[in-house]
Structure formats: C-alpha cells, structure tokens
Amino acid sequence: MMVKSAELVRTVYTKGEYPPPLRREIAFAGRSNVGKSSLLNALFGRKLAKTSSTPGKTRSINFYEVNGEIYFVDLPGYGYAKASMSEREKWQKLITDYFESREDLSLVVMLVDIRHPLQPADEQMLEWLTHYSIPFVLVLTKADKLSKSRQLQMKRSITGEVAFWGKPPVFSVSSEKRQGIEELLGVLIQ
Helix, strand or coil, X not given: CCCCCEEEEEEEXXXXXXXXXXXXXXXXXXXXXXXXXXXXXXXXXXXXXXXXXXXXXXXXXXXXXXXXXXXXXXXXXXXXXXXXXXXXXXXXXXXXXXXXXXXXXXXXXXXXXXXXXXXHHHHHHHHHHHHCCCCEEEEEEXXXXXXXXXXXXXXXXXXXXXXXXXXXXXXXCECCCCECHHHHHXXXXX
C-alpha cells in the first residue's frame, strides 16, 4: 500500500470545526516531541506536517486527506509542552471533544518513544482509548536510536506494559531511516 496523495485540508483550534467525514479516519496521538509530525511525513513520503525540536509545536488538530478517502489526524501532543496550563487544558478539551464526536474515527495510532517506558500521560491516553472503546495500534518511534537487540528488549517491555489495556499491534519505526514505515502503512491504508 502507498500514499498517492496527501494534503492538509483543515486546521482546527475550536470544538466542532471538523471537516465532513470521509471513508475512514485515523488519529495520531503521542507525547510532545515523540515524533508525530516526522512519522506523518514519512508516511506521506514528503514533508507536509510541520516538525520542530520544540515540544508542543502542534497546538491544533490537523486533518490530512490521504488518497482522497482517509483522514490522518494529527492531535496535539500531550505531556510536557512549553505552554501555559490553560492552553494545555484547552488542548485536552479539544481532544476529548474530538474523541466524543467523530463517529468515523476507526483507529488511533499511539506513539511512544522506544527509548523510554510508558509515562503517566501515556497511561492516561490508554485510559481514554479504553473509555471511548477506540481501537489502537502502538508505534514505538525513534527505533534507529537503539541497537537491534535493545529495540527488541524495549519492544517486549513496552508491549508488556500496554497488555493491561489490551494487546494492540506494535510497530517499531524510524522516520529517519524508514524502518517499519511500509509495514505500518499496510495496516493504515487498506
């Protein structure tokens, strides 16, 4: 499977300003600075999502139309961000409204940095996904930063941590080296 076309169609800062639904909708969620924008760009095959070394750069919900039939939805990063408490609370309310109102949301791609165990904010996201009964896959980013044996060790460890919330498919990826990108695309674009 491949991405033939991708374009940013809507940037949402306020509840309810979402675009009309398409055939499928897949949201990307993860802590600030986990590499969501880099992963999206690797999936698109070109730079479309804005990347930054500053945590919390994505402050809106961004809808990318893929192949004219699927939205890839970039959610604001959770956890640490250089933003006020009130701004972070606004993002949380926006994400909650998104989960509650988007009936065509078929999957969440939850990103976790492979170099670290689950953080409390990751566990909170897993609780939300369970509460809203949203299927998810786990994507362990920045795999190129570890040796192959350390990747396998961390993948087993994190998969064990997530087992409490179910047994989602788990992918190790590197946006920079394109490791695991084609395998992940095979699940997302069907």
